[in-house]
Amino acid sequence: MPPRFRLSPLAAAMFPLFLCTPALADAMPAGVLHVEADRIDGQMEVQLKAEGNVRAERDGQQFEADWLEYYVDKQYVRAGQRATTRQAGSTVEGDNLESYLDTQTGSASNADFAFQENGRALRGKADTLRMQGKGLYQLQGTRANTCEPNDDSWYLKASTIDLDYGRNVGVARNARIEFQGVPVLYTPWIDFPLDGGRKSGLLFPTVKTGSDGLQLAVPYYWNIAPDMDATLTPTYMAQRGLMLGVEGRYLQPDYSGKITTEQLDDSKANKQRSLWQLSHSQRFGSQISAGLNGTRVSDNDYFQDFGDRNSAAANVNLVREAWLSYTPGWASVTVKAQRYQTLQDSTGSVDEPYARLPQIVATSNQQLGDFRLALESEVTRFDHRTKLEGWRTVAYPSISWALERPWGFFRPKIGLHHTRYQLDSHNGQAGYTLDRTLPITSLDSGLVFERDSTLQDRAVSQTLEPRLYYVNIPSTEQSNLPNFDTSENDFNFAQLFSENRFSGYDRINAANQITAALTSRLLENDSGLERLRVAIGQRFYLDNSDTTLAGNTTQRSQGGSDLLVTLGGDLSRALRLDASYQYNQTLDKTERYNAQLxxxxxxxxxxxxxxxxxxxxxxxxxxxxxxxxxxxxxxxxxxxxxxxxxxxxxxxxxxxxxxxxxxxxxxxxxxxxxxxxxxxxxxxxxxxxxxxxxxxxxxxxxxxxxxxxxxxxxxxxxxxxxxxxxxx
Structure with a gap:
């Protein structure tokens, strides 16, 4: 086989510096250029010339070329005709490649480049590419994108692009984005993060159209600090005018928050319109926390005009609140002030909630062996512009015991619910005090039976889970008590196993009742997937006394609640079924049902x-x-x-x-x-x-x-x- 290299005597003398096997190269000192080529010639300590299949490496920087010249005193490399250099995720291939090795500067013309950092790649072509130091590049007359090689479906075309991988910033001047060869966006200047991180600068505009015509938003992102930023968004609306939106965020180990506003002189509605939102949470040590949360808009139709369907439905009663919480290991105490802005629809039928100024809530749960001691308590001042106002004090201590076993459970509980109202004078009536004290007793129990089975040749476990739940609460007239914040809960399977069907503390239902339910499941043994779940349940009344939302004591017309049936599960790994059915046995009618596949x-x-x-x-x-x-x-x-x-x-x-x-x-x-x-x-x-x-x-x-x-x-x-x- 012919020799790989043909060396002149001078080149042979320079062998220790310029040529070695890979194993020796690893052991060579830093700063030494290692060269492989068909022919090597030059002068010791001055210049090296290599031709034919040239490969050179120095401190991780690699060169491939047809020929290469290396000037030792300047640490300068020239390579051609078409040369490639690679270093730390960057690849440059071009004509007339020059590189100063010590300063990592140089240039190439008619260059193809690929720079990769943190899994993100930037590829393209440049008339002239200048290397300006470690991780610094200037691209002149360039087009670039983040696509795979040979994919030019879109690109950023610019007079110059400056890349700084030390700061992870790219800046393009006289730039436009072309998609499928068609310009879709022009900007005289744009900067962007190279690693996907945060970077101050203009974001890409948002264009949309709808009931208010064309809308154009041009957001500006301001990276104030590593823990603080803001976004300013001017939005032009063809039918309404110019809206200015500002969102500021901050994040610290002990506190965080966000402030948002939108301001608009609405030419369509002929009035000033605005939105303000504030959220802030803070911790003072491990046991004390506080927070603020609030939203305010200028008018009832704000979210309908400037939001989507979900924001319009969700934002009816806009809360404004502040709280302070203390959470030692044995209890939790929260002091809160809360008020609402109520947005009325066209019927004007939305009921404005009471303000709580203030509300003090204290809860505690202590586990003593199998026994649990619990306390729910609250003191609240209720304010309203038109309704009866006053104070409500609640104390509900309880004790429960739990027997938990793989085959079932047994959980008796007894508690005493006390409520006191201190009401203000209203409509000429002097203020007065009311009390209500009710014992509450419950017993929750259930069994679990299980057997092995198969389903479509898969091993499954089939369960049968009967459950009985008993509640006793004496009947008492409550129509003389105000209703500050109570509503009737939706009747569903979970509500069958609750003490009180009312939310809040103003109404407590009379109860002498048993809930009976039966659930069966098919569980896939290998994956734990719930293939099928069927449950049926009903509440049976041992006493027909009832309490309405108005507080009146009435007699039920039936001896049991509506019958509930639920059906659900992953019928296969791709198919999911969820369904429920409610049947009124007294009226012999279906009350409601829903099914989703x-x-x-x-x-x-x-x-x-x-x-x-x-x-x-x-x-x-x-x-x-x-x-x-x-x-x-x-x-x-x-x-x-x-x-x-x-x-x-x-x-x-x-x-x-x-x-x-x-x-x-x-x-x-x-x-x-x-x-x-x-x-x-x-x-x-x-x-x-x-x-x-x-x-x-x-x-x-x-x-x-x-x-x-x-x-x-x-x-x-x-x-x-x-x-x-x-x-x-």
């Missing part, structure tokens, strides 16, 4: 169907009661390679009217994805609202347009972000 075989594939029926339900935002019949169909599904369809139809069969309609398409390319979604939904009895979302998401850079992801997650059970799915 969801098929979710893989991320990006989800279809759900839900039907709800209620014989006597509150309809819409008013207090009117009527029959409720709604069908809800939603899904996300691939319809072609890389294409997904999303849709939802929430339809009221009673009104023959769609409550929400949503349809859209998603496309996943790998380096980018796009979403086009249209939504129409009801805001109140007479109004609807439209929203359109168009988003282009560029991998590891940003997104352009209006982000519909939160809307899709809330609308479609099992929705998956397509560029995070395994099935593409």
């Amino acid at each position: 969801r098929y979710n075989p893989a991320p990006g594939k989800a279809v759900s169907v839900r039907y709800r029926y209620g014989r006597d339900e509150v309809v819409g935002t008013s207090s009117q009661r009527d029959v409720l019949r709604q069908l809800d169909i939603a899904g996300q599904w691939p319809i072609a390679r890389q294409w997904y369809a999303v849709a939802r139809q929430n339809y009221s069969l009673r009104d023959k009217k769609a409550l929400e309609q949503l349809a859209g398409l998603e496309y996943q390319h790998g380096c980018w994805s796009t979403r086009l979604v249209a939504q129409r939904y009801v805001t109140d009895l007479t109004k609807t609202k439209n929203a359109f979302f168009l988003q282009l998401e560029l991998k590891d850079l940003s997104s352009i347009g209006n982000n519909p992801l939160e809307t899709l997650r809330l609308a479609i059970p099992g929705y998956s972000k397509i560029n995070e799915t395994a099935d593409k």
Whole structure:
């Protein structure tokens, strides 16, 4: 075999410095250039010339070229015709490559580059690439993206891009983003983080359209400090004017919070409109904490005009509160002040809650062997603009005992519930004091029977779990007591095993009753998956005395509650069923039922169907009661390679009217994805609202347009972000 190298006498003399085997190279001192080539020539301590399949390395920096010249005194390398240099995740290939090894500076023309940091890559081409020190590059006449090699589906094109991997900052000047060769965004200057971290600068604009016409938002992110930032978002609305939004956040080991505001001179409504939100939580040592939380808007229609369907429904009573908590190991004490801003709908039927100024809550739980001592207590001052006001004091001590075994449980409990009202004068009536004291006794017990079985050739365990729950509370007239904060809980399976069907402390139901329930489950032994769960339960009244929400003592017309049945489980790893049924035996009518079937075989594939029926339900935002019949169909599904369809139809069969309609398409390319979604939904009895979302998401850079992801997650059970799915 011919020799690999043909060395001149001078090159042979320079062998220890410039040429060694890999094993020797590892042992060579730092600062020495190791070269392999077909031909090597030069002058000791001055210059080295290598030609043919040149490979050189110095302190982790590698070169590959057709020829290479190395000037020892300057620590300077020239290489060509087409040369490549690699170092610490960076690769540069270009013509006329130059590099000063000590300073890690140099340049290349007509360069291809790839820089990788923390799993994020930036690749592209530059007319001129300048290396300006460790992790510092300037790219002139460049186009770059974060895609895989040879993928130019989009790119950032700029006169110059400066990259500083020490500060993780990139700055592009005279830049535009081109998508499929079409410019979609231009900016004279833009900076961006190279590692996906936080960085002050303009964020990509958001463009959307809907009932208020075109809306353009250009947010600016201000990275004030590692523990503090702010986002300023001016938004132009074609039909309303310019809105300024500001969000500030801070985070410390002992405290954190957020302040948000939106300000708008609304030309459509011809008035000033605003939103303020504040949240703050703080710890003073290990046992004391405090916090603030509040939202205020300028008018009743704010969330309907500027929010989505979910924010409009959730923000009716806007809370403003402050609290201080003390939590030693034996108890918890909280002092709170709370008030609400109530947003009225077009019917004006929303009831404004009482303010609590203040509320002092103390609870304690102590375990003594198998016994548990508990205390619930509260002192609250209730204020209201138009209703009766006063103080309420509650004390509810109890003691319980628990026998817990694998085959079942036995939990007796006894307590004494005392309530005192000190009421102010109201409507000409002088203030007065009222008391109510009720003993509460309960006994909860259950058994668990289990046997081995099989289901579709899989080993499963089948359980049979009977449960009895007894409660005794004497009947007492409570119509003379005010109702500050009590409502009747929804009747469901969990509520069958509660002492009181009312929330709050103003009403305590009369009870001499037994709840009987039977549950059976099929549990897959290998995975623990609950294949099927069937439960049936009913409450039986031993005494027909009852208490209404108004506080009156009445007699029940039946000896038992409605019958409840639930059915659910993972019928397969892809198919989930959840259903419940409530039957009124006295009227011999179905009170309500709902059923949901969801098929979710893989991320990006989800279809759900839900039907709800209620014989006597509150309809819409008013207090009117009527029959409720709604069908809800939603899904996300691939319809072609890389294409997904999303849709939802929430339809009221009673009104023959769609409550929400949503349809859209998603496309996943790998380096980018796009979403086009249209939504129409009801805001109140007479109004609807439209929203359109168009988003282009560029991998590891940003997104352009209006982000519909939160809307899709809330609308479609099992929705998956397509560029995070395994099935593409």
